[in-house]
Amino acid sequence: MAKQTFTIGQVLTAAQMTSLQQTAMGGGSTTAKTASYTLVAADAGTVVQMNSASATTITVNTALFSAGDTVQIQNIGAGVCTVTAGTATVSTAGSLALSQYEGGQLYFNTTSAALFFDIVQTSGMTNPLTTTGDTIYSSSGTTPARLGIGTTGQVLTVASGLPSWATSSAGTVIKVVYGSTTTSTSI
Structure with missing residues (x-):
C-alpha cells in the first residue's frame, strides 16, 4: 500500500482501515x-x-x-x-x-x-547434544561443547578447569536435622 495523506474530517471506509491495519502490523498486502x-x-x-x-x-x-x-x-x-x-x-x-x-x-x-x-533465521548456536542427559558447556570463549551423560554414581566435578564426571569419593555424610528451638524469657 502506498503512503496515504489524510485530511481533517476525512472518513475512512472499512477497506481503508483494514489496509492500514495490515500495513501497521507489518503485513501490508x-x-x-x-x-x-x-x-x-x-x-x-x-x-x-x-x-x-x-x-x-x-x-x-x-x-x-x-x-x-x-x-x-x-x-x-x-x-x-x-x-x-x-x-x-x-x-x-x-x-x-x-x-x-x-x-x-x-x-x-x-x-x-x-x-x-x-x-536471517538462526537459532544462535549449533546444538552439540547427541544423547538424553548430555550437558552443554562453554569450551572456549563462546563455543558450545558437549559433556556426555555420566554413569550411575558419578558426580559432576571440575578437572583442569573443565567440567567432567567422576566417581564419588568416599567421605563423610553430614546429617541435617530440621527442628525448632524455643527461647523462654523471664519477666
Whole structure:
C-alpha cells in the first residue's frame, strides 16, 4: 500500500482501515512473484514475496519511493533471490542474497538510496547434544561443547578447569536435622 495523506474530517471506509491495519502490523498486502522483478512505486508499504526454484533478482531503482517508505522482501522459493541495486543505491551490513525462507526490509532514507535489513533465521548456536542427559558447556570463549551423560554414581566435578564426571569419593555424610528451638524469657 502506498503512503496515504489524510485530511481533517476525512472518513475512512472499512477497506481503508483494514489496509492500514495490515500495513501497521507489518503485513501490508503481499504481491507474489515467480520471476525476477523490478520494484514499482505501488510496492511501498507492501510485501514482495518471491517463489521460484531458480535464482531471481529484485531490482531497486531511484525516484520511485519517498524517504521513510519501506518494502518487505521474502523468499519462499528454493532459488536464491538477490536484492539488486538498479539505479538506486542499496546498502546493508548483511547479505542481499536471500536463501529460501529468508527475508528483509528495504528502508528508503532518500528517493535514491535504501538500507536493507536482512532477517536471517538462526537459532544462535549449533546444538552439540547427541544423547538424553548430555550437558552443554562453554569450551572456549563462546563455543558450545558437549559433556556426555555420566554413569550411575558419578558426580559432576571440575578437572583442569573443565567440567567432567567422576566417581564419588568416599567421605563423610553430614546429617541435617530440621527442628525448632524455643527461647523462654523471664519477666
